[in-house]
Amino acid sequence: MRRWNGWGEESIHATIDEGARGFLEEALGSGAPPQDASLAAALARLPASRLSAAQLHGAPVPLSTEPEDRLRASFGQSLGDWLRLRFGQIGPVCDAVIYPDTTDQIRPLLDWARQQDLRVIPVGGATSVVGHLTPPAGQRPVLMLSMQRLRRLLSLDASSQLARFEAGVLGPDLEAQLRAEGWMLGHYPQSFEYASLGGWIATRSSGQQSARYGRIEALFAGGRVELPKATLDIPTLPASAAGPDLREWVLGSEGRLGVITEASVRISRVPEREDFVAWFLPSWERGQAAVQALAQARLGLSMMRLANATETLTTLKLAGHAGAIAWLERYLALRGCGEGKVMLMLGFTGGAAQVRAMQALARPLLRALGGVSTGTVLGRKWAAKRFRGVYLRNALWEAGYAVDTMETACDWPRVTPMMQAMEHAGRSALAGHGERCHAYTHLSHVYPQGSSVYSTFVFRIGRDFDSAWARWQSLKAAVSEAIVREGGTISHQHGVGKDHAPYLGAEKGATGLRLIDSLIREADPHGLLDSGNLRPSAARTQP
Numbered sequence: 001m002r003r004w005n006g007w008g009e010e011s012i013h014a015t016i017d018e019g020a021r022g023f024l025e026e027a028l029g030s031g032a033p034p035q036d037a038s039l040a041a042a043l044a045r046l047p048a049s050r051l052s053a054a055q056l057h058g059a060p061v062p063l064s065t066e067p068e069d070r071l072r073a074s075f076g077q078s079l080g081d082w083l084r085l086r087f088g089q090i091g092p093v094c095d096a097v098i099y100p101d102t103t104d105q106i107r108p109l110l111d112w113a114r115q116q117d118l119r120v121i122p123v124g125g126a127t128s129v130v131g132h133l134t135p136p137a138g139q140r141p142v143l144m145l146s147m148q149r150l151r152r153l154l155s156l157d158a159s160s161q162l163a164r165f166e167a168g169v170l171g172p173d174l175e176a177q178l179r180a181e182g183w184m185l186g187h188y189p190q191s192f193e194y195a196s197l198g199g200w201i202a203t204r205s206s207g208q209q210s211a212r213y214g215r216i217e218a219l220f221a222g223g224r225v226e227l228p229k230a231t232l233d234i235p236t237l238p239a240s241a242a243g244p245d246l247r248e249w250v251l252g253s254e255g256r257l258g259v260i261t262e263a264s265v266r267i268s269r270v271p272e273r274e275d276f277v278a279w280f281l282p283s284w285e286r287g288q289a290a291v292q293a294l295a296q297a298r299l300g301l302s303m304m305r306l307a308n309a310t311e312t313l314t315t316l317k318l319a320g321h322a323g324a325i326a327w328l329e330r331y332l333a334l335r336g337c338g339e340g341k342v343m344l345m346l347g348f349t350g351g352a353a354q355v356r357a358m359q360a361l362a363r364p365l366l367r368a369l370g371g372v373s374t375g376t377v378l379g380r381k382w383a384a385k386r387f388r389g390v391y392l393r394n395a396l397w398e399a400g401y402a403v404d405t406m407e408t409a410c411d412w413p414r415v416t417p418m419m420q421a422m423e424h425a426g427r428s429a430l431a432g433h434g435e436r437c438h439a440y441t442h443l444s445h446v447y448p449q450g451s452s453v454y455s456t457f458v459f460r461i462g463r464d465f466d467s468a469w470a471r472w473q474s475l476k477a478a479v480s481e482a483i484v485r486e487g488g489t490i491s492h493q494h495g496v497g498k499d500h501a502p503y504l505g506a507e508k509g510a511t512g513l514r515l516i517d518s519l520i521r522e523a524d525p526h527g528l529l530d531s532g533n534l535r536p537s538a539a540r541t542q543p
């Protein structure tokens with residue numbers, strides 16, 4: 001059973017040992033976990049559904065107004081979502097959830113919802129971290145359209161390497177269906193266990209090995225989108241010069257233009273060999289020089305993930321196994337990677353000869369910068385736990401610490417200043433509350449032109465909802481402002497949602513925003529899908 005107020009399966013427990021606890025206490029002061037609200041208490045606070053009996057019985061697909069269904073569908077995984085759930089400050093929830101069994105049910109459902117003057121929000125895996133699923137305020141009832149039953153592989157064209165899925169399929173299920181046929185997609189966001197194909201497309205997701213397989217923009221070949229008043233079919237073509245690309249209108253549309261019901265994706269054969277190798281470099285400057293050079297040499301690595309010195313230290317401290325880590329650190333120090341060292345995890349994927357060749361090309365480049373390889377031992381551990389690290393959030397909460405992450409991308413000259421500005425903004429924001437903030441950063445998507453910059457902020461939760469919420473709001477605003485001030489995008493991979501919507505204009509400009517607004521108005525003149533994601537709620541014509 002999936003946790004209702006945290007990450008992942010209830011049966012999976014991450015722990016932090018005494019050493020890690022001591023490390024956090026030294027950095028932040030001792031944490032005091034607040035008393036979590038029980039599920040029963042949270043459900044008791046749900047407002048009644050505003051749907052009338054006639055609406056409940058007249059829907060073309062059965063609706064659920066079960067409190068737990070409504071609660072689970074109305075929250076994602078942002079820290080704001082966590083705070084509301086953990087403290088039982090539930091706030092807005094949807095009025096009903098609908099679970100279509102077939103994609104054919106969606107067209108009549110949207111037509112009916114429009115006639116009833118409802119709002120509809122599609123929900124995939126509910127892993128959004130930017131407030132996508134919070135129902136908007138207002139008089140109109142909100143229906144969450146759950147895609148969870150739409151998970152079938154519809155067709156597989158081996159000669160074109162294309163597979164078509166219903167868009168609600170979750171990561172592990174999608175990979176399992178492809179692997180059964182000897183294929184794979186290779187899209188592995190850290191939220192892979194729960195995120196859906198439609199959600200990836202709607203939020204322009206990026207996976208851990210997007211350097212090899214491509215971001216979702218490269219994987220999404222075409223599909224079907226049910227717009228509020230029409231159906232949009234986008235054919236799969238290897239390339240097209242026929243004007244603007246309609247796929248680009250759907251990518252990042254965040255549920256505002258239509259419901260992605262089916263998607264064709266570009267698949268690959270399962271590679272013969274895959275090695276993850278951990279290197280250490282003596283300093284951040286050397287580490288950044290290494291990933292920049294590797295990306296610009298276009299060697300074809302499947303992953304480059306560079307942790308800064310604080311993230312490297314934190315990873316080693318939270319890993320447990322203090323004895324083995326102490327031995328590793330002594331060895332690295334002897335080889336020139338002492339205090340200030342940075343860890344670089346590299347992925348080499350492909351045919352056996354190709355993997356050997358890539359490693360042979362990367363090795364001298366890394367050694368010239370003082371890099372020390374620790375072989376595949378740490379890499380194998382990383383690969384085995386690549387989706388388990390997220391569970392640490394639960395353990396940290398139970399120790400009294402909140403975790404939030406903010407991410408961007410920018411060109412190379414801005415990368416280090418961006419990292420410094422984001423971390424500084426986070427620390428200053430918490431200092432304003434008399435609190436410390438443990439901030440650290442990695443570069444996980446490295447391009448010849450620049451890089452993503454992904455910072456994590458750990459701080460004490462606070463005694464009550466109001467103080468915790470105020471800390472989070474200050475942090476979010478300060479880091480978002482730092483990102484746009486330093487010339488980054490407000491999101492490299494998490495999307496815009498409601499939390500980042502105020503900062504979208506910094507990237508798109510007034511003209512760009514007007515174009516986006518007119519596209520939304522054209523697709524959805526009555527505001528059926530007006531969730532407030534991406535762009536604030538707009539005036540609408542009558543249904």
Ligand SMILES: Cc1cc2nc3c(=O)[nH]c(=O)nc-3n(C[C@H](O)[C@H](O)[C@H](O)COP(=O)(O)OP(=O)(O)OC[C@H]3O[C@@H](n4cnc5c(N)ncnc54)[C@H](O)[C@@H]3O)c2cc1C
Pocket residue numbers: 007076077121122123124125126127128129132133147167168188189190191194195196197198199200201202203204205206207208254255256258259260261390493494495533
């Ligand atoms: C711990 C953690 C780690 C993460 N790591 C990554 C990462 O590495 N890379 C990354 O890219 N993201 C990451 N994310 C963010 C999140 O997983 C992605 O944004 C993901 O793509 C959301 O997919 P979902 O199915 O959960 O969508 P949801 O959260 O259900 O919805 C997100 C938005 O997409 C819309 N939507 C969903 N399905 C459809 C559909 N079929 N049609 C139209 N609109 C739809 C919703 O209306 C909503 O606006 C992470 C999140 C968490 C909690």
